[in-house]
Each structure stands twice: as C-alpha cells, then as structure tokens.
Amino acid sequence: MAKKLYVGNLSYSTTNESLNTAFAQYGVVESASVLQDKMTGRSRGFGFVTMTNDDEAMKAIEALNGAEVDGRKLTVNEARPMTERPPMQRRDFNRGGDRDNNRMSY
Numbered sequence: 001m002a003k004k005l006y007v008g009n010l011s012y013s014t015t016n017e018s019l020n021t022a023f024a025q026y027g028v029v030e031s032a033s034v035l036q037d038k039m040t041g042r043s044r045g046f047g048f049v050t051m052t053n054d055d056e057a058m059k060a061i062e063a064l065n066g067a068e069v070d071g072r073k074l075t076v077n078e079a080r081p082m083t084e085r086p087p088m089q090r091r092d093f094n095r096g097g098d099r100d101n102n103r104m105s106y
Helices: 016-024 054-064
Strands: 003-008 029-036 043-051 075-078
Touching (some): 003 054, 016 029, 016 054
Antiparallel strands (some): 003 075
16 A cells, blocks of 8 residues: 655755655555645655555655655655644735725725
8 A cells, every 4th residue: 555755854955866766665656756845846845655565664764754855854754644724814904995896985
C-alpha cells in the first residue's frame, strides 16, 4: 500500500525532480511534489512524496528526517489526512460606501 510523506523545511531551490531523487535512494517513488505559491510561483518550503512500499517509506523517514538536502535540514514524517475546513467567511470591507444602503457618503 502506498504511503504519503510530508517533507518540510525544503530549500526554495528544491524541485520535484530533486525531491524525487533524494527519496528514490530508499525505494520506489510514486510521486514527489513541491508545493508552490499561486501568486509568485515560488516554493512554499514543503512538499509531499508518495512511496509505493510502507517499509521503504519508513526507511526514507528514518534516513532523511533531519538530513541536509540542498542546504536545509528536512523534516520528514507520515502525512496526516486532510481535514475538512470550514468555508471561508465573506467580509464586507465597505470600500467607501455607506454600509447600510450602499450609498456613497460625502
């Protein structure tokens, strides 16, 4: 069964390929992705690796947690499942208008 790993404290220069290469030393990597900021396209400093074998994933955690990759000491552990987040609340920023009846007041 595949195991998904969280990889934190990544260097901003780390790519999907270099992350894959680092973990491939310990077993078969199904996928490796560095999350990027939507606005800037820059790395957010963390990512996820999915490995096909649980034993290989545990070896990768033991070997790479605290290991230096691209000049940064990684944090590697088993990823937690996503939890459902409450919907975002819409905020009224009242951009210069009267809040009660949407008129401009001068």
